[in-house]
Amino acid sequence: MALNVSDLSFSWPGKPPLFRGLSFALAPGERLSILAGNGMGKTTLARGLAGFLTTEGGLYWQGEALNSMSRADHARLVQIVGQRPHLQLSGRGYSLREEVAFGPENLGLPVAEIRARTAEALHFLNLTHLAERDCRRLSGGETQRAALAGALAMRPRLLILDEPMTDLDAESRDALAGHLRSLPWEMAVIFLDIGWQSWMAGLVDRHLLLDQGEMHGPLTTEALFATPLPERIFLAGQPA
Amino acid sequence: MYRPGPDTLWRRASPLTRLAVLAVVAAMLPLWPAPVLLGALCLALAGAAGLGFGRALGLRLLVLMSPVGLALGLVHGFLIERGPPGICGPFACYPEGLRYALLVFSRLALLLSVSLIFVMTTRPSDLARALDGAGVRPSVSYLLTAPLSLVESVGQEARQIRDSLQMRGLSARSTLRERFRMLAGMVNPLVRGLITEAPIRAEALEMRGFRASPKRGLIDPVEETAREIWLRRGLLALALLQLGLLLLWR
Numbered sequence: 001m002a003l004n005v006s007d008l009s010f011s012w013p014g015k016p017p018l019f020r021g022l023s024f025a026l027a028p029g030e031r032l033s034i035l036a037g038n039g040m041g042k043t044t045l046a047r048g049l050a051g052f053l054t055t056e057g058g059l060y061w062q063g064e065a066l067n068s069m070s071r072a073d074h075a076r077l078v079q080i081v082g083q084r085p086h087l088q089l090s091g092r093g094y095s096l097r098e099e100v101a102f103g104p105e106n107l108g109l110p111v112a113e114i115r116a117r118t119a120e121a122l123h124f125l126n127l128t129h130l131a132e133r134d135c136r137r138l139s140g141g142e143t144q145r146a147a148l149a150g151a152l153a154m155r156p157r158l159l160i161l162d163e164p165m166t167d168l169d170a171e172s173r174d175a176l177a178g179h180l181r182s183l184p185w186e187m188a189v190i191f192l193d194i195g196w197q198s199w200m201a202g203l204v205d206r207h208l209l210l211d212q213g214e215m216h217g218p219l220t221t222e223a224l225f226a227t228p229l230p231e232r233i234f235l236a237g238q239p240a
Numbered sequence: 241m242y243r244p245g246p247d248t249l250w251r252r253a254s255p256l257t258r259l260a261v262l263a264v265v266a267a268m269l270p271l272w273p274a275p276v277l278l279g280a281l282c283l284a285l286a287g288a289a290g291l292g293f294g295r296a297l298g299l300r301l302l303v304l305m306s307p308v309g310l311a312l313g314l315v316h317g318f319l320i321e322r323g324p325p326g327i328c329g330p331f332a333c334y335p336e337g338l339r340y341a342l343l344v345f346s347r348l349a350l351l352l353s354v355s356l357i358f359v360m361t362t363r364p365s366d367l368a369r370a371l372d373g374a375g376v377r378p379s380v381s382y383l384l385t386a387p388l389s390l391v392e393s394v395g396q397e398a399r400q401i402r403d404s405l406q407m408r409g410l411s412a413r414s415t416l417r418e419r420f421r422m423l424a425g426m427v428n429p430l431v432r433g434l435i436t437e438a439p440i441r442a443e444a445l446e447m448r449g450f451r452a453s454p455k456r457g458l459i460d461p462v463e464e465t466a467r468e469i470w471l472r473r474g475l476l477a478l479a480l481l482q483l484g485l486l487l488l489w490r
Binding site for chain 2: 052074075076079082084094097103104106107111118136150151
């Protein structure tokens with residue numbers, strides 16, 4: 001297994017635990033969803049899984065604790081794309097191409113490698129035609145894809161997507177889901193969303209349910225809909 | 241604030257060379273008398289016209305410097321006793337004070353105009369790249385360029401808040417009181433937004449490896465001719481020379 005989460009818990013000071021006793025493992029290239037209703041702590045959980053919070057319990061990548069890694073190793077390993085993608089753009093690049101290149105540049109990679117990764121990420125998200133566009137002039141959906149391209153250019157081994165399709169139209173959702181299915185390298189992906197979404201079909205086959213801080217699962221898609229779990233988690237539809 | 245324009249020598253120059261020009265101008269301010277500074281101001285305005293935004297720069301200067309000029313003239317020319325008094329209509333004025341006000345005004349106007357020319361012709365990202373290319377630490381170059389790059393996003397945010405307040409009945413075009421209410425309504429969410437977004441932005445930078453390495457790579461390495469590098473060195477030497485002369489005179 002690549003990612004090992006063992007008995008992970010977190011609470012804000014003076015508040016009840018946002019999540020507790022979270023344990024699961026993820027193999028390289030495996031895709032998992034964590035489903036929870038609004039305000040249940042998905043974004044905090046995403047930050048916790050990426051090692052950005054001081055959590056209780058263990059969080060290991062191939063046996064190494066995430067919070068003991070160097071900045072560079074951590075950046076190479078894990079990327080999050082959040083619900084407010086405009087906050088993930090560095091502002092250091094004028095054009096989208098420069099913005100996507102920001103991460104690889106930070107790693108001090110050779111120019112050819114930076115260019116290759118940038119071109120690949122832009123191509124992958126169908127953004128090549130917008131490469132020279134001013135980042136501040138991108139639409140909501142384009143910004144979402146730009147943030148994802150910036151994350152993919154780092155070639156992470158673990159990608160955490162927090163409600164990744166919120167700003168996308170149905171066509172773009174399907175296209176992006178298709179892209180994620182055909183990633184050229186083995187990358188484990190964790191999707192956090194408010195419920196099962198149609199684009200998850202064929203992309204995600206294991207699901208965890210976060211409800212009132214408790215984790216249920218993992219469940220297969222069939223088991224997910226056969227389980228009498230709180231109805232509020234399932235807001236977004238039924239499997240195709 | 242960046243304005244695209246015709247391809248000129250100034251725009252082709254590295255942002256660091258433009259910064260060196262700014263350093264020369266800043267160093268000349270305490271050294272030269274008002275006529276020289278006003279002459280340099282005229283040159284700067286002519287340069288801005290050549291770069292395609294002379295009118296915009298002139299208007300900005302007028303809006304920003306008119307109240308400053310008025311206040312300087314009043315305070316130093318009429319309120320503070322400086323040298324023998326003269327008669328200006330029904331009032332007593334101090335010609336020496338007025339000369340001093342003109343000197344301060346010309347210093348401020350020149351520095352402001354050259355700074356605006358720099359900002360209006362330099363994208364923050366280009367400046368950041370030039371600093372990265374010169375080997376400046378990423379955190380330092382970020383600190384230097386972040387205010388410039390944040391100006392536009394803060395402006396966008398402010399416009400959104402203003403629109404949302406207008407939809408809820410406040411107007412920016414009615415009475416002074418209403419305008420103040422609008423301003424007060426804008427400040428709170430704007431400042432709060434900036435404060436709450438700061439850690440999210442910081443985390444996003446860290447996640448993308450910012451400061452992971454003391455030296456960044458660049459997708460488009462900065463290429464400068466030897467002539468430009470020597471020109472920049474010359475400009476910096478000129479700035480230092482002016483500061484040296486100033487120290488000698490004092």
